[in-house]
Amino acid sequence: MNGAGEKFGKIMERLKLDDRGLIPAIAQDVESGEVLMMAWMNEEALEKTLETRLCHYWSRSRQRLWKKGESSGNLQHLKWIKFDCDGDTLLLGIVQQGGACHTGHRSCFFRNLEEEE
Numbered sequence: 001m002n003g004a005g006e007k008f009g010k011i012m013e014r015l016k017l018d019d020r021g022l023i024p025a026i027a028q029d030v031e032s033g034e035v036l037m038m039a040w041m042n043e044e045a046l047e048k049t050l051e052t053r054l055c056h057y058w059s060r061s062r063q064r065l066w067k068k069g070e071s072s073g074n075l076q077h078l079k080w081i082k083f084d085c086d087g088d089t090l091l092l093g094i095v096q097q098g099g100a101c102h103t104g105h106r107s108c109f110f111r112n113l114e115e116e117e
Contacts, residue, residue, distance in 0.1 A: 008047055016088040017043070022058060023090055027068075027100060030079045030093040036100035037108040039068075041090060053078045055092060074098030 017023050022040045029036055039057040041049070045065055048056040055068045055076035069075035080093040101108040 008050070011046075011050075012043060014087050015046075015083060015090075016086065018088075020060075022060075023088060025055075025057065025090040025092055027055065027076055027092045027094050027096070029096055031095075034107060035109055036094070036096055036106065046090075049078055049092075050081070055094060068100075069097065072098065072102075074100065076100070 025041045027036045042058040045056040075097045077095040082091045
């Protein structure tokens with residue numbers, strides 16, 4: 001195994017993917033701290049994200065890897081990745097280019113449950 005592969009292997013040893021091989025990934029704006037979106041990553045998405053510094057995710061509905069912004073141009077530039085105490089959730093510090101939500105909003109969390117009753 002080469003150096004990069006060995007390093008990635010050590011990263012994966014610290015994470016707990018679910019039975020589908022997925023881990024939740026929360027994208028947070030590095031400047032404001034605003035939570036922009038949550039998506040799923042598999043091992044390939046994480047490796048591609050670390051390699052390119054552009055966020056990649058696993059689409060459960062399309063069953064394929066996708067680069068955030070591949071069709072909209074609203075890329076997510078990775079600055080850092082942290083993981084929680086259990087190793088089963090990722091937090092991505094990003095610089096968001098355009099809106100993060102597929103609806104065009106800056107954040108996917110633009111709706112307030114109590115205001116929508």
